[in-house]
Amino acid sequence: MNLNIGVIKGDGIGPEIVTEAMKVLDQVGKTYGHTCDYTQLLMGGASIDVHGVPLTDETVAAAKSCDAVLMGSIGGDAKTSPWYQLEPSKRPEAGLLRIRKELNLFANLRPAVLYDELKGACPLKEEITKGGFDMMIMRELTGGLYFGERRTVEENGVMTAYDSLTYNEEEIRRIAKRGFDIAMKRRKKVTSVDKANVLDSSRLWRKVVEEVAKEYPKVTLEHMLVDNCAMQLVKDPKQFDVILTENMFGDILSDEASMVTGSIGMLASASLNETKFGLYEPSGGSAPDIAGKGIANPIATILSAAMMLRFSFDLDKEADAIEQAVSRVLKEGYRTIDIMSEGKQQVDTEKMGNLIAGYI
Amino acid sequence: MNLNIGVIKGDGIGPEIVTEAMKVLDQVGKTYGHTCDYTQLLMGGASIDVHGVPLTDETVAAAKSCDAVLMGSIGGDAKTSPWYQLEPSKRPEAGLLRIRKELNLFANLRPAVLYDELKGACPLKEEITKGGFDMMIMRELTGGLYFGERRTVEENGVMTAYDSLTYNEEEIRRIAKRGFDIAMKRRKKVTSVDKANVLDSSRLWRKVVEEVAKEYPKVTLEHMLVDNCAMQLVKDPKQFDVILTENMFGDILSDEASMVTGSIGMLASASLNETKFGLYEPSGGSAPDIAGKGIANPIATILSAAMMLRFSFDLDKEADAIEQAVSRVLKEGYRTIDIMSEGKQQVDTEKMGNLIAGYI
Ligand SMILES: CC(C)[C@H](C(=O)O)[C@@H](O)C(=O)O
Numbered sequence: 001m002n003l004n005i006g007v008i009k010g011d012g013i014g015p016e017i018v019t020e021a022m023k024v025l026d027q028v029g030k031t032y033g034h035t036c037d038y039t040q041l042l043m044g045g046a047s048i049d050v051h052g053v054p055l056t057d058e059t060v061a062a063a064k065s066c067d068a069v070l071m072g073s074i075g076g077d078a079k080t081s082p083w084y085q086l087e088p089s090k091r092p093e094a095g096l097l098r099i100r101k102e103l104n105l106f107a108n109l110r111p112a113v114l115y116d117e118l119k120g121a122c123p124l125k126e127e128i129t130k131g132g133f134d135m136m137i138m139r140e141l142t143g144g145l146y147f148g149e150r151r152t153v154e155e156n157g158v159m160t161a162y163d164s165l166t167y168n169e170e171e172i173r174r175i176a177k178r179g180f181d182i183a184m185k186r187r188k189k190v191t192s193v194d195k196a197n198v199l200d201s202s203r204l205w206r207k208v209v210e211e212v213a214k215e216y217p218k219v220t221l222e223h224m225l226v227d228n229c230a231m232q233l234v235k236d237p238k239q240f241d242v243i244l245t246e247n248m249f250g251d252i253l254s255d256e257a258s259m260v261t262g263s264i265g266m267l268a269s270a271s272l273n274e275t276k277f278g279l280y281e282p283s284g285g286s287a288p289d290i291a292g293k294g295i296a297n298p299i300a301t302i303l304s305a306a307m308m309l310r311f312s313f314d315l316d317k318e319a320d321a322i323e324q325a326v327s328r329v330l331k332e333g334y335r336t337i338d339i340m341s342e343g344k345q346q347v348d349t350e351k352m353g354n355l356i357a358g359y360i
Numbered sequence: 361m362n363l364n365i366g367v368i369k370g371d372g373i374g375p376e377i378v379t380e381a382m383k384v385l386d387q388v389g390k391t392y393g394h395t396c397d398y399t400q401l402l403m404g405g406a407s408i409d410v411h412g413v414p415l416t417d418e419t420v421a422a423a424k425s426c427d428a429v430l431m432g433s434i435g436g437d438a439k440t441s442p443w444y445q446l447e448p449s450k451r452p453e454a455g456l457l458r459i460r461k462e463l464n465l466f467a468n469l470r471p472a473v474l475y476d477e478l479k480g481a482c483p484l485k486e487e488i489t490k491g492g493f494d495m496m497i498m499r500e501l502t503g504g505l506y507f508g509e510r511r512t513v514e515e516n517g518v519m520t521a522y523d524s525l526t527y528n529e530e531e532i533r534r535i536a537k538r539g540f541d542i543a544m545k546r547r548k549k550v551t552s553v554d555k556a557n558v559l560d561s562s563r564l565w566r567k568v569v570e571e572v573a574k575e576y577p578k579v580t581l582e583h584m585l586v587d588n589c590a591m592q593l594v595k596d597p598k599q600f601d602v603i604l605t606e607n608m609f610g611d612i613l614s615d616e617a618s619m620v621t622g623s624i625g626m627l628a629s630a631s632l633n634e635t636k637f638g639l640y641e642p643s644g645g646s647a648p649d650i651a652g653k654g655i656a657n658p659i660a661t662i663l664s665a666a667m668m669l670r671f672s673f674d675l676d677k678e679a680d681a682i683e684q685a686v687s688r689v690l691k692e693g694y695r696t697i698d699i700m701s702e703g704k705q706q707v708d709t710e711k712m713g714n715l716i717a718g719y720i
């Protein structure tokens with residue numbers, strides 16, 4: 001099969017970690033008889049440097065013509081990078097927000113998994129995490145506060161800023177269905193998170209989620225308020241299977257959940273639209289402080305490539321092969337510095353990529 | 361001095377825990393020569409049961425005529441209580457939201473402290489919390505998504521819900537000043553939390569907070585994005601002194617921080633307006649599952665009473681006396697069931713109140 005993959009190397013550690021993921025994909029190609037055709041795309045800071053804007057119309061069109069996009073990370077150090085002298089709509093992150101909307105990537109999947117081999121890095125006490133946890137956050141990605149109308153105006157000499165949060169039934173229904181679909185392949189539990197004691201959008205969210213739940217009688221649905229969910233992620237992360245939530249709550253909770261695992265360098269993500277198309281990227285940021293040092297952990301990006309094979313190309317066997325190779329390398333004790341612990345073997349970014357590719 | 365205190369016993373465990381706090385206040389009165397005049401006020405479920413609404417105009421007026429209000433907790437079990445058959449604006453929590461607005465309680469202070477004696481209950485590993493942590497969350501409480509216009513309408517056969525998030529300069533300035541004032545009495549660090557890479561209201565927030573910071577050259581200000589803050593609370597809670605943030609982010613982060621301490625039954629809160637008036641309540645909820653059993657932890661409410669003496673009555677010595685009595689009881693090994701651990705002495709709600717009052 002021919003895989004037509006867009007590649008956004010991005011900023012900071014992006015180029016380093018994407019290089020390793022491409023290496024692993026190429027090895028998958030060799031072993032399983034596929035060819036990967038890569039189209040390099042510029043977004044974020046790298047695009048600002050060349051084109052003056054974080055995302056051009058040409059790049060949007062080129063991305064659309066790919067089957068899927070693999071991405072490193074976007075953005076720099078807000079305190080020192082000249083990109084952050086620009087107005088907000090021209091900064092690196094604006095490219096990310098625009099591509100989500102242009103490609104209609106409404107379903108953002110972020111797994112938060114405690115790897116048995118890495119539980120030393122988990123900030124929670126062992127009695128809480130015994131037996132591990134494995135949840136999937138399904139975050140709505142093209143609505144809510146992120147894409148509502150906003151403005152800042154002077155009223156009677158006082159500056160006032162407005163943002164708005166809108167959801168309609170259809171937007172809620174399509175993300176809810178995705179959440180229940182994923183739950184059917186997992187432990188069949190959906191925790192829908194909202195703030196229905198305050199927000200109209202949350203009350204509509206709850207109503208539509210309940211309607212969708214009727215189509216999935218095998219899935220257990222529970223509702224949880226966002227403030228409570230922020231507590232439960234710390235108190236008892238094992239209780240969660242699929243967390244289904246709107247854009248801003250999903251931003252906050254998915255980052256909290258990723259930190260609860262203690263191994264953010266291991267966490268992949270996928271942003272999907274109604275078709276098989278998806279944008280795949282590590283959950284972590286561009287880590288400008290360690291960029292260019294060759295020490296970043298490429299595993300999150302490599303696992304994002306596995307998600308791409310699974311969701312965009314239906315290549316489950318190949319995705320499994322990558323995930324197993326990652327497990328094996330971890331079991332054998334190889335670690336990048338971010339997940340290093342006593343008695344393990346520290347390796348750099350490239351070596352980690354080579355090891356994983358070697359087990360495909 | 362005569363203390364004119366409104367008392368909202370509230371729902372669930374509310375009446376039990378408030379009774380103990382009043383006992384402690386009365387003892388403070390005896391020891392230090394004050395009289396406490398209590399005005400009982402109904403709010404939440406208790407008010408619905410009597411008046412059909414969670415807060416009457418008469419109660420608002422009565423609350424305004426007090427110097428301060430001490431509150432238990434509001435609300436019941438959303439799955440089983442008939443209060444939750446009512447439309448949202450008539451449920452118990454609506455009373456809470458209304459009183460915040462009517463009394464202009466814009467500054468919500470929630471301490472999140474790891475008590476040395478209770479660190480066994482902290483969900484975080486000891487290496488992270490060694491030496492303890494002690495932060496104060498300053499949450500804006502009368503603006504943002506909580507009080508924006510909202511509506512749900514049908515548009516071309518599709519239901520659409522709108523919420524809005526508004527802040528003006530003055531609202532931001534007054535809460536920021538409170539945050540810096542508190543920081544001056546603490547470790548002189550303010551972490552202002554926003555989502556300035558997405559929201560106009562957050563960009564205005566950041567700008568005004570920076571202006572206010574200029575008036576406090578001794579305080580170190582740092583800005584943090586809300587998703588990052590949700591991570592940092594788990595990764596390294598020691599880094600925080602004062603967290604300053606808007607209403608919805610504050611709701612989520614203060615609950616996360618309280619769970620990170622592991623002892624939510626110990627955490628007080630204060631909601632203040634421009635004057636000395638304040639509403640004081642425990643951070644935890646009404647815990648309907650254990651209501652009436654006499655096992656709830658009254659300490660959060662007792663410490664809320666101490667905050668009341670400090671902020672509304674300038675009775676610092678008396679507030680110190682309560683806090684020291686609580687420390688002493690903990691050191692001597694007395695525990696309610698929620699904070700119980702091996703080798704300690706389990707006591708009920710009333711006994712805990714008696715012990716603390718006994719040390720005033
Ligand atoms: C960079 C930022 C705009 C983005 C978001 O808030 O969605 C990021 O935090 C993420 O979660 O992908």
Ligand SMILES: CC(C)[C@H](C(=O)O)[C@@H](O)C(=O)O
Nearest residue numbers: 197198227435453456457611
């Ligand atoms: C009950 C609810 C409306 C309230 C809030 O969201 O403010 C509560 O969670 C709180 O934090 O006091």
